[in-house]
Amino acid sequence: MAPRIVDKEAKKNQIIQAALQVFAKNGIAKSKMIDIANAAGVGKGTIYEYFRSKEEIFAEAYNTFFADMKESLITHIAEVDDPVEKLNLLSNLSFSFLDSESRDFAAVMMDFWAEGVRTKNDEMLEIVNLKRTYTEYRTLISQIVREGIQKGIFKKVDVDSYSAILIAALDGILLQTIIDPNIINLVNVEKTLSETLISGLKK
Amino acid sequence: MAPRIVDKEAKKNQIIQAALQVFAKNGIAKSKMIDIANAAGVGKGTIYEYFRSKEEIFAEAYNTFFADMKESLITHIAEVDDPVEKLNLLSNLSFSFLDSESRDFAAVMMDFWAEGVRTKNDEMLEIVNLKRTYTEYRTLISQIVREGIQKGIFKKVDVDSYSAILIAALDGILLQTIIDPNIINLVNVEKTLSETLISGLKK
DNA sequence: TTTTATTGACCGACCGGTCAGTATTAATTT
DNA sequence: AAATTAATACTGACCGGTCGGTCAATAAAA
Incomplete structure (x- = not known):
């Protein structure tokens, strides 16, 4: 009963900023979840902890x-x-x-x-x-x-x-x-x- | 040695017009080859007789x-x-x-x-x-x-x-x-x- | 040890493009 | 003018690759 704690808001923002950069580079349609994950420095699955979908x-x-x-x-x-x-x-x-x-x-x-x-x-x-x-x-x-x-x-x-x-x-x-x-x-x-x-x- | 003849130019145009309509309705990215084929009243494969790619x-x-x-x-x-x-x-x-x-x-x-x-x-x-x-x-x-x-x-x-x-x-x-x-x-x-x-x- | 956080291999839906088989036409033969 | 032939035209089942999303396993923190 002593869980690990992260700043959810900060990490969410980190993903958004990464997504914006990827969108800017490739366009939205050509931006893959894996690209966003890589840019944000997290695993693909992690994104789904913060967002329900692309x-x-x-x-x-x-x-x-x-x-x-x-x-x-x-x-x-x-x-x-x-x-x-x-x-x-x-x-x-x-x-x-x-x-x-x-x-x-x-x-x-x-x-x-x-x-x-x-x-x-x-x-x-x-x-x-x-x-x-x-x-x-x-x-x-x-x-x-x-x-x-x-x-x-x-x-x-x-x-x-x-x-x-x-x-x-x-x-x-x-x-x-x-x-x-x-x-x-x-x-x-x-x-x-x-x-x-x-x-x-x-x- | 007496082949079937169609007006290639006319059929090509027919496909283009169909494609324009499908593009207008769904946007380009969401327009599938099968949609264009259906709109043009031809089989999917036929399109590739007239165009090399989408x-x-x-x-x-x-x-x-x-x-x-x-x-x-x-x-x-x-x-x-x-x-x-x-x-x-x-x-x-x-x-x-x-x-x-x-x-x-x-x-x-x-x-x-x-x-x-x-x-x-x-x-x-x-x-x-x-x-x-x-x-x-x-x-x-x-x-x-x-x-x-x-x-x-x-x-x-x-x-x-x-x-x-x-x-x-x-x-x-x-x-x-x-x-x-x-x-x-x-x-x-x-x-x-x-x-x-x-x-x-x-x- | 417990709870939260993270991960990436995997799944399955989707779709562009291919190709083996079929249909259609018209020239040729009978 | 019917039958045959040969060329083009057409088709849709299928293939291979792609990608969003899942989840069982693992890591990290307290």
């Missing part, structure tokens, strides 16, 4: 990933006041997300996206809730734009449509950059985006 | 799909003169692509995209050449914008960046619409896009 790992990894990302965005944006600056910052953070060490994570993100679109598994759809994710991001932008309109800085555009378009543009640039990192000059794109889509909001 | 079907379906789409875009755009109208038309065609019966094909398109991003198969990457696809679309837009600048209608923006952004916005709206068809009002988005990104080009 899908469950995937779901928890997804939630961890997006929760971190959203929190980071909100924190940074709260630090500036001017709505134009907020939007430019949002754009800038999205672009810097593409730099160097984050590149792999961008690939995971797209993989998550594709998985969410293609899955017919209801439980999965509930967890990898792309509807919710996009709605949250659109809401984030809507608030900024609405604030700008109230302050009399922005002209009165259709806020919902504009939010969708800005998210779409950032998303789409991310796609193109993942596909072909060299052909797109991110500095120029960021500048042009600011000059057209964002500045275009100003009265 | 990947080869996929590749040919991809090329058929995008070749058709691009040809349609170019034809329609050539019918108008004004660069602003051309861009609005491009936007309009992209949005109408999302309507009703095309919805499934949009899903295939995204699946192609995801497959292209994730594959580590070199031969595959060569055929499902997303770099080329995106470059072709950017070139299409670049030409229109450059024409507008030459005619003195557009202000001098960074043409390459602008092209990437417009494609990105259209792509991104497509993503959001596939995810959640009801929440986005395509008519409003198209209007807002025209008022901001496209009209913003005018001097």
